[in-house]
Amino acid sequence: MRRKHLIIFPIVTLITASGIFYSCSKSGGGNNPGGGGGNTGKDTILTNIGNNIILPAYVNLSASVNSLDSAILDFNAGPTSAKLTATQNIFKTAYINWQYASAYNYFGPASSGSPLLSSVNLFPAGARTIDSNIFVASYNVNGFTNVAAKGFPAIDYLLFGAKTAALDSFTTSKYAANRKQYLATVSADIKTTANNALKGWQSSGGNYINTFINGTGNSISSSLGLLLNSFIQDFEILKNYKLGIPLAKQPPGTTLPILPDQVEAYYSGISSQLALNQLKAAQNLYLGIGTAGAGPGLKDYLIQKQTKYGNGLLSDTIRVNLATAVSGMQAIPDPFSQTIQTNAAPSIAVYTTTQKLVVLIKTDMTSALGVLVTFGDNDGD
Amino acid sequence: MMATKIKNIAPLARSATAPRPIAPLAVLRIAFGTIMFISTIRFILKGWIVPFYVEPKYHFTFYAFGWVHPLPAAGMYTVFAIMALASACIALGLYYRTAVLTYLITFVYVELLDKTYYLNHYYFVSIFTFLLLLVPANRYLSLDVKRNPALKATQVPAWTIQIFQAQLVLVYFFAGLSKLTVDWLIEAQPLRIWLPANTNLPLIGTLMDKAWVAYLFSWFGAIFDLTAGFFLLYRKTRPTAYFFVVAFHLMTAWLFKIGMFPFIMIAVTLVFFPFKNRPEASNLTWQPKPKKQKLLTYTLATYFILQLILPFRFLLYPGRLFWTEEGYRFSWRVMLMEKSGTCFFYIKDPVTGRKGEVDNHKFLTSFQERQMSTQPDMILQYAHYLKDVYQNKEVTVESYVTLNGSGSRLFIDSTIDLGRQPYNLSPKTWILPFKQ
Numbered sequence: 001m002r003r004k005h006l007i008i009f010p011i012v013t014l015i016t017a018s019g020i021f022y023s024c025s026k027s028g029g030g031n032n033p034g035g036g037g038g039n040t041g042k043d044t045i046l047t048n049i050g051n052n053i054i055l056p057a058y059v060n061l062s063a064s065v066n067s068l069d070s071a072i073l074d075f076n077a078g079p080t081s082a083k084l085t086a087t088q089n090i091f092k093t094a095y096i097n098w099q100y101a102s103a104y105n106y107f108g109p110a111s112s113g114s115p116l117l118s119s120v121n122l123f124p125a126g127a128r129t130i131d132s133n134i135f136v137a138s139y140n141v142n143g144f145t146n147v148a149a150k151g152f153p154a155i156d157y158l159l160f161g162a163k164t165a166a167l168d169s170f171t172t173s174k175y176a177a178n179r180k181q182y183l184a185t186v187s188a189d190i191k192t193t194a195n196n197a198l199k200g201w202q203s204s205g206g207n208y209i210n211t212f213i214n215g216t217g218n219s220i221s222s223s224l225g226l227l228l229n230s231f232i233q234d235f236e237i238l239k240n241y242k243l244g245i246p247l248a249k250q251p252p253g254t255t256l257p258i259l260p261d262q263v264e265a266y267y268s269g270i271s272s273q274l275a276l277n278q279l280k281a282a283q284n285l286y287l288g289i290g291t292a293g294a295g296p297g298l299k300d301y302l303i304q305k306q307t308k309y310g311n312g313l314l315s316d317t318i319r320v321n322l323a324t325a326v327s328g329m330q331a332i333p334d335p336f337s338q339t340i341q342t343n344a345a346p347s348i349a350v351y352t353t354t355q356k357l358v359v360l361i362k363t364d365m366t367s368a369l370g371v372l373v374t375f376g377d378n379d380g381d
Numbered sequence: 382m383m384a385t386k387i388k389n390i391a392p393l394a395r396s397a398t399a400p401r402p403i404a405p406l407a408v409l410r411i412a413f414g415t416i417m418f419i420s421t422i423r424f425i426l427k428g429w430i431v432p433f434y435v436e437p438k439y440h441f442t443f444y445a446f447g448w449v450h451p452l453p454a455a456g457m458y459t460v461f462a463i464m465a466l467a468s469a470c471i472a473l474g475l476y477y478r479t480a481v482l483t484y485l486i487t488f489v490y491v492e493l494l495d496k497t498y499y500l501n502h503y504y505f506v507s508i509f510t511f512l513l514l515l516v517p518a519n520r521y522l523s524l525d526v527k528r529n530p531a532l533k534a535t536q537v538p539a540w541t542i543q544i545f546q547a548q549l550v551l552v553y554f555f556a557g558l559s560k561l562t563v564d565w566l567i568e569a570q571p572l573r574i575w576l577p578a579n580t581n582l583p584l585i586g587t588l589m590d591k592a593w594v595a596y597l598f599s600w601f602g603a604i605f606d607l608t609a610g611f612f613l614l615y616r617k618t619r620p621t622a623y624f625f626v627v628a629f630h631l632m633t634a635w636l637f638k639i640g641m642f643p644f645i646m647i648a649v650t651l652v653f654f655p656f657k658n659r660p661e662a663s664n665l666t667w668q669p670k671p672k673k674q675k676l677l678t679y680t681l682a683t684y685f686i687l688q689l690i691l692p693f694r695f696l697l698y699p700g701r702l703f704w705t706e707e708g709y710r711f712s713w714r715v716m717l718m719e720k721s722g723t724c725f726f727y728i729k730d731p732v733t734g735r736k737g738e739v740d741n742h743k744f745l746t747s748f749q750e751r752q753m754s755t756q757p758d759m760i761l762q763y764a765h766y767l768k769d770v771y772q773n774k775e776v777t778v779e780s781y782v783t784l785n786g787s788g789s790r791l792f793i794d795s796t797i798d799l800g801r802q803p804y805n806l807s808p809k810t811w812i813l814p815f816k817q
Contacts, residue, residue: 216581219638229747240740250737305577309788359723359781363754363789367721370571370578 043216045288045296046223050212052290053297057101057281058110058198064094068155069191076180079170088159092270095152099277101197102237103285106230108208109200115142117197120151120190123241123264127157134178141189152265154186160267224301225371232362235282239354242275246340247347260337269335276329282357283322298365307368309360314368318360325353397543400536400666403521404656407474409545410518412648414472417484417506420641421465430457433498437746439766440495441759444806449493460487471513474523478514485510496759497752501715502642505552508688509649512548515677516541517667521658534667535658544681545652548688550610555692555713557606562717564703565603569595570785571719572602579636605629613653626650637716698808703784704792704815706756707808722754722782722792726767729775739767755782757793757812764799776800784815 071087098121104110110117119142126148133139133149141150158179162169170176170183199205201212215223244250245262263271284290288297302315309317328350333339340347424430434440434451442449451457464487470480488510492503518541519525520534564570569592576598577590588594605625612622630643669677695708702709703718726739741750744766753759764776775798781789793799794811802811 217578233747236742240738240742244738244740248735248737250740307786314788355725359789363721363723363781364783367719367783368574368786370574370719 048295052292056291060097061101062198064097065194068094069187072187100281103231103234107226110197113196123153125153125157137178156267243351271336272332272334397540398538401539402658403537404658406518407522409652416648417468474519477519497749534665536666553610559714560603569599574719701815720755724754724780727777728771768800
């Protein structure tokens with residue numbers, strides 16, 4: 001007798017809830033039209049992103065920084081102008097490959113080593129620090145004072161930054177030997193760091209790829225949570241540092257309105273190309289395009305959910321804005337540092353699109369997927 | 382009129398002062414102390430102290446508590462160590478009064494440091510600790526009694542137990558009341574967003590992206606919250622109700638990342654059970670000192686009136702509560718919103734007309750940024766901070782917020798110089814209305 005009261009709990013709930021559900025499901029708001037059960041869908045997306053996009057990105061990065069390092073050693077052994085040009089070209093390739101890996105540098109193996117992989121692209125280069133390191137010939141490139149005197153920005157400065165003939169600084173200059181030594185040290189540091197990250201991902205090494213593919217769920221420590229956080233962080237660097245600061249989008253202070261020397265790759269002058277490649281990498285991740293062609297990408301999570309945005313779908317809105325950003329950036333010639341001084345409007349338009357994308361990815365997408373992007377507990381019931 | 386009212390109160394007063402076995406109070410003390418000890422150790426081990434309280438350059442203090450500041454790392458660790466020690470002493474019933482007061486001060490201090498980390502259950506722990514300060518929970522099954530047997534009591538006035546039961550009834554009931562919304566009942570939001578993220582769970586995973594499951598959970602949750610407190614009060618329904626309490630909270634602990642809250646509730650709802658004392662030779666009844674009785678009555682009356690009023694203060698504000706969050710905290714509103722936002726703050730030099738966007742990462746951690754982006758009072762606090770940093774330039778914000786899958790839309794009037802808007806409790810006219 002006693003217990004019977006409480007059976008009312010679940011029974012009343014079931015009846016009312018199912019009543020409401022049936023009346024609502026008729027009036028639209030249908031879910032999961034993609035079919036095939038959410039469970040399997042999730043795994044195939046992570047598998048494609050891991051095997052087809054992230055792992056190849058680190059493989060390519062590693063291969064190109066290895067050949068950069070060999071080229072530098074070869075150049076140092078006998079500097080010629082032909083070798084310098086070859087090294088410069090290999091450097092550009094490596095820097096472009098970096099753009100495809102950087103979105104994954106804030107979780108997993110790239111963020112657990114020391115130094116962090118992200119530390120090899122802190123621009124702008126600290127030219128004065130680099131010069132003084134070369135002068136005194138005593139330094140630890142991973143020391144606290146050298147954060148801006150290492151990585152790609154340092155090599156950019158060393159290979160392209162000479163005010164007169166570049167080759168002379170490695171041959172006839174008083175500090176030629178020191179400069180070669182510095183170049184080799186910085187390159188070796190990039191090589192080690194990038195190779196460690198790759199090893200951590202590979203199944204023959206740390207096998208993080210396995211952890212990644214099986215890290216389902218939506219918590220901060222799930223693969224999707226980690227990936228989105230890292231991707232957003234990297235995308236905000238594009239918006240704030242690659243575009244925002246040079247375009248004088250940062251708050252007014254004592255600095256000049258436009259800051260052309262704050263761009264990524266100021267000395268080699270390939271900033272536009274690098275930004276374009278980072279945008280393409282973001283687009284590939286979203287669409288699921290990797291070395292083995294197209295597969296499921298981030299968009300497929302949203303397609304499964306059929307999340308609305310305005311009158312259309314969120315998945316389409318993000319796709320369209322990514323395409324707008326890519327085509328906008330394509331139209332901006334290098335050197336970016338000069339383009340923004342003569343014709344800033346197209347670059348500002350790309351900047352505005354990246355702002356829109358930050359809102360769409362950071363706010364709408366994470367919210368639609370119920371992904372947590374911060375540590376700590378949530379408010380409980 | 383007055384006389385009849387007083388007459389009606391009389392039986393209530395009699396039942397509140399009637400002697401009861403002290404055992405439930407001792408059980409509550411041990412359960413609460415133990416769970417808070419675990420909770421404190423967990424917080425330390427998670428490594429949250431430094432990123433939450435030491436690393437941030439700026440802290441979002443509560444209104445009128447701007448003077449509360451964090452200590453350096455060593456100091457914050459010391460505070461948490463004291464908290465752990467105090468909670469252990471509460472469980473053991475050792476130096477009880479001092480331990481409860483110490484725990485209350487250190488816990489509330491930490492909670493006041495930054496509203497980024499505000500959780501309803503932290504508020505719950507704070508007020509529950511305050512109530513513990515008023516009762517002799519150490520006079521039975523405690524080291525204090527072992528040290529000084531004269532302290533021992535076997536009977537206490539019923540109110541010392543009833544205040545905790547009343548507080549718990551309020552928590553559940555208000556939590557249920559806040560679920561009676563169109564979003565929760567008719568749209569099954571935000572559970573329809575949150576549950577499908579659990580499709581990887583064993584057994585029930587495949588059910589999690591079904592709409593009927595979200596409706597079932599929403600309705601069950603609302604009915605459970607509305608009734609659980611009352612079913613726990615009645616002897617006949619109590620065991621079944623407690624079974625549901627355990628099952629419900631374990632379920633939420635499994636599905637959502639809500640930390641210690643489910644376990645705290647499972648532990649403290651034990652206070653509804655009339656545990657019996659061990660057979661005793663004599664009855665020792667504890668009574669508050671006559672001098673203190675009046676003060677106690679007024680304190681508790683004020684306390685419960687406040688508890689009844691606070692959740693309704695949102696009625697003083699215009700607009701949609703979930704959107705404006707004016708009067709949202711301290712009201713047992715939990716898990717009601719999937720809300721997310723992005724804020725671009727602009728600094729404009731009124732002289733040169735130059736305008737620039739702030740890189741929020743320079744000043745805020747991503748946790749702080751995320752919480753700030755959806756809460757107008759925090760947006761305003763941050764704007765005031767930026768006004769100081771950029772020396773009195775104009776501060777505007779372009780913020781986009783999505784609420785329960787609405788799609789992001791403009792949240793704050795982007796033309797308003799927030800640096801000039803006062804930070805107080807009056808309605809914020811610069812929050813844009815939520816349009817469906």
